């Protein structure tokens with residue numbers, strides 16, 4: 001995979017935009033997923049994910065080809081999400097409500113139109129609760145939790161993505177897990 | 188209670204997969220004896236399982252097309268070069284314009300060709316090149332006009348280079364947007380001057 005990506009990057013550096021399209025295809029789901037779990041809003045997640053790839057394209061010459069491409073790409077994505085979260089801090093609660101409503105709408109729409117079986121409904125409800133718990137985490141815990149348990153990355157990789165010492169990542173992971181536990185233990 | 192706090196740390200280290208067999212025995216012994224920590228540990232494991240059970244979601248339909256559509260169009264100077272090669276008439280027209288508005292143009296040129304840049308305490312300047320030294324962090328946007336920039340440190344903002352070049356050291360970093368303006372114009376201007384010189388030889 002990395003080899004293929006390196007070859008495509010060489011083409012992109014020569015100005016081949018189609019080669020970049022292949023890179024987008026390969027990583028769009030992962031990048032979108034990070035953004036969605038961080039921002040919990042489909043529209044904002046798509047915006048951030050789009051911005052990630054555009055930024056990657058513009059700055060592709062700064063990517064060090066001896067390093068893992070995804071580390072570099074996910075760094076752009078998480079930085080953009082963290083920026084967005086910080087910018088909207090003042091109406092944090094309002095946003096949480098809006099985001100929650102959006103989720104609920106999706107949930108009720110699905111529920112009414114498709115008449116899901118009990119089990120699927122329960123799982124949908126549970127997903128909402130879990131996502132809400134992730135969303136209430138401060139961004140520094142949210143990023144490590146998402147990268148670890150949704151993207152299934154190693155602590156070392158997370159440290160490289162976030163450009164943090166490994167010890168800091170571990171501390172945040174511990175606190176993030178504890179904060180999540182407080183919200184989810186009664187499920 | 189101090190024993191429980193120590194064990195909470197062990198639990199997390201265990202979840203990070205970093206427990207020696209000796210520590211594992213310690214943790215197990217405590218969990219066997221302490222109901223409170225047993226509860227805590229099972230809640231943590233359940234929490235992780237719940238987060239991991241989040242179904243994987245996919246990027247929306249048409250995502251890639253939208254990204255490609257938003258990309259900056261191909262390198263401008265390449266485009267202009269190709270276009271000019273196909274349209275020699277444009278050079279003649281531009282030349283005519285220069286002759287007509289000669290004084291205007293040379294004034295404008297004088298005005299715009301001075302080397303200018305956003306001042307920061309921690310940058311260095313070496314004839315027409317602004318250097319962001321390694322280890323230095325510029326907090327804010329950086330504009331360089333009629334000169335080059337070499338980034339070895341970090342710029343926490345946008346970098347705009349007008350009629351100049353940007354060199355990026357491998358350790359260099361820019362958190363904002365990078366833009367190079369008027370390379371195409373520079374090239375065109377050069378070409379027009381060249382053509383004029385040839386004509387008046």
Ligand SMILES: [Zn+2]
Pocket residue numbers: 190191194217221222223224225
């Ligand atoms: Zn205990």
